[in-house]
Amino acid sequence: MSFHDAHSSLQDGVHKLLSCPSPCAMQRYYEQLSTSGLGPGLQVRYIGGEMGKGVFAVKDFNEEEVVLQEPMLVGAQHSSNKVNAMVCSYCFRYVGSLELQLARRLLHQEGDSVGDEEGSEKDMDRDEDVGHYMDEEEERDMTSHMDEDNENCGCERSTKPKKALPPEALAALASGGLQLPHVEHFVLPPVVKCKGGCSEDIYCSDACAEAAWEAYHSLLCSGPLSLCKNIDALSSFKQFADETNDIFHIAAQVVAATILRAWKLENEKSGTVAISSSRGISEATMLKAWEPFAMGYKQLWWQTVALPADVEPSNEQEFRNQMKEIAAHSLSLLKQAIYKETFSPLFTLDVYGHIIGMFELNNLEIVVASPVEDYFLYINDLPPEAKAQAGLVTKVYLDALGDDYTAYCQGSAFFALQSCINHSCTPNAKAFKRDQDNDGQAVLLATRHIRRGEEITISYIDEDSSLEERKAALADYGFTCRCLRCLQES
Ligand SMILES: C[S@@+](CC[C@H](N)C(=O)[O-])C[C@H]1O[C@@H](n2cnc3c(N)ncnc32)[C@H](O)[C@@H]1O
Known part of the structure; x- marks a missing residue:
């Protein structure tokens, strides 16, 4: 093939990848998803014009009812968030144990010098070693770390200051010898290693490890079987x-x-x-x-x-x-x-x-509530005697985390159906994680009764703001809102 022919065939391929699928192809694809059980009660339809396609209810939904629950197609935890939450790389569930979650966080925090005012600020961009989870070498590092002197400079912050963790408290966590009180209410799935042998990705089950491997990880794994x-x-x-x-x-x-x-x-x-x-x-x-x-x-x-x-x-x-x-x-x-x-x-x-x-x-921002935060809240809510008893063990860890005990898993993901849902400044659904939603699935709840035939909408921004503020916020998404409220207000 001549250079010219190769170039035009490449351009032709690019054009085909980027062309908007025909309404017919779209309908076929979303019907297949629906047949496979995704989004019961919903239908993707082509609206036309600037709105493109949208998602419509084919049944009534009551207020607070789940409108959509959907696993991601692709997605990842934010790189800078990996120190805060050790989660399954495929479904984003927390893994290991509460002790392991704490040990990992406190180890990294130690590296950032706990007690130092600047180092103790919650800074999502600070970590230099965020790309992998704790392996044996890191665990050894952690133990050697504990031999070092751990000075508390005593700097206090206006909110909740961090206190240096006594070396023996970190040692107890790292050795695996310490079981925190009441952790039986916060059991996490064991860590499953990547089948390709990399240390960057871990999973909550063989099923997640296999699904990630098949979906994309076998080509993006840094392990020997990649x-x-x-x-x-x-x-x-x-x-x-x-x-x-x-x-x-x-x-x-x-x-x-x-x-x-x-x-x-x-x-x-x-x-x-x-x-x-x-x-x-x-x-x-x-x-x-x-x-x-x-x-x-x-x-x-x-x-x-x-x-x-x-x-x-x-x-x-x-x-x-x-x-x-x-x-x-x-x-x-x-x-x-x-x-x-x-x-x-x-x-x-x-x-x-x-x-x-x-x-x-x-994309939808992924948020998964942290069992570490839930644990400390649980301890705080215990009856006074039990709380005092548990506090004898837990207080040093809470003090060392300071305000960071509330840190949770954050990431971004792309979902087949959720990504078709248009914005409205008077939405009828919202992304919301219930107590039982402990992974990265998209969950949308109805904010009011939704009647069959209505379009499902969510708000991409804070819809309680003024027209001008909403316009500015939506400019980040690259469109001018055509919802009824915006049309009426302008
Ligand atoms: C997440 S997509 C929603 C699905 C999209 N309609 C499609 O065809 O794939 C977001 C895009 O849909 C369009 N859109 C969503 N809500 C809109 C609204 N209220 N007014 C105008 N365009 C909207 C904009 O082009 C926006 O960038």
Whole structure:
């Protein structure tokens, strides 16, 4: 094939990946999801114009009823949040034990010098070693740490100051010899290691480890069984994402998920089982594998992202060029790690920029309540005698955490159905985690009675603000609201 032919075939592939699916293809895809049991009582329909598609009720929902409960397609815990919460990389459930959760947090906090006023501020961007969970070496580090003198400088903060943790208290946690009182009410699933042998990802069950491996992790794993042939480049990619924009981790999951789905589809066609990473893939197979992401509303990231308040309008172009350069560098590292010629359109900057833009426009922040916070609240609510008794053990840990005992798991994820739900400034549903929702699934509850046929809407912003404030907040999402309230108020 001549250079010109190769170039135009690449452009053709890119065009097909980025074209908006036809209403017919959309309907077919969402009907399949519905048949597989996702979103009972809901239907995705094409509305048209700026609104694109939306989600509609095909049955009545009572106030407070669950409208949608959905696992993510791709998603990741924020890099800077990994010190605060040790969770399953696939479903975001807390894992290990309460003692392990505390030990991990306090170990990192020790590194940040507990008791030092600046170091004790809650700073989500501070961690340099956030990419992996505690392994044996770290546990050894922790023990050696405990031999060091641990001075309490006595700095007090206006809120809840942190107090240095006595070395013997950290030692007791780290050795596994200490069982905190009443932890039997806070049992967590045991840590399941990655089947590829990396130490970066851990799981709450074999099922989650397997599902992540099949969905995207087998190509993005840094362990010895990874399908990635350039682990150094993969590590550089991950480090760059941690340092610049951790959405790149999720963008890589989309690329890896498309490749793995295509191989699986091809295997199903040919009746083979083993994955062959050198096999050619037809364009039709690649487009089929891309389908879940084809449905997501997309724009180019560097064109969509709102101009930060501290960037002068005269510097807007320079700012957008910088965003584009960051994305290009991230993509070049990803290509060095997992590039496959047969998927070349998937590795273009145009497609990568649209994938990142899709997250800017559609992602849902993941929040999972922390059992550590729940535990200390439980102790606090015990009858006075039991509370005093438990406090003899727990107080040093609470004091060492200070206000940070409330830290919880945070991340971003993309959901097939939730991402189709439009915004309204008078929404009829809201994202809400009930006590029993202890993982990263999207859960939407009805905020009032919803009648069959109504469109389901949520608010992307604080809907209690003024029209001008709402407009400004929605500018970050790149659209002008067309809801009834906005139309009436303007
Ligand atoms: C998360 S998506 C919602 C699904 C989207 N309608 C689609 O077709 O995929 C968000 C995008 O939908 C459109 N949208 C959502 N709510 C809207 C509203 N109230 N007014 C105008 N456009 C809206 C905007 O283009 C926005 O960027």
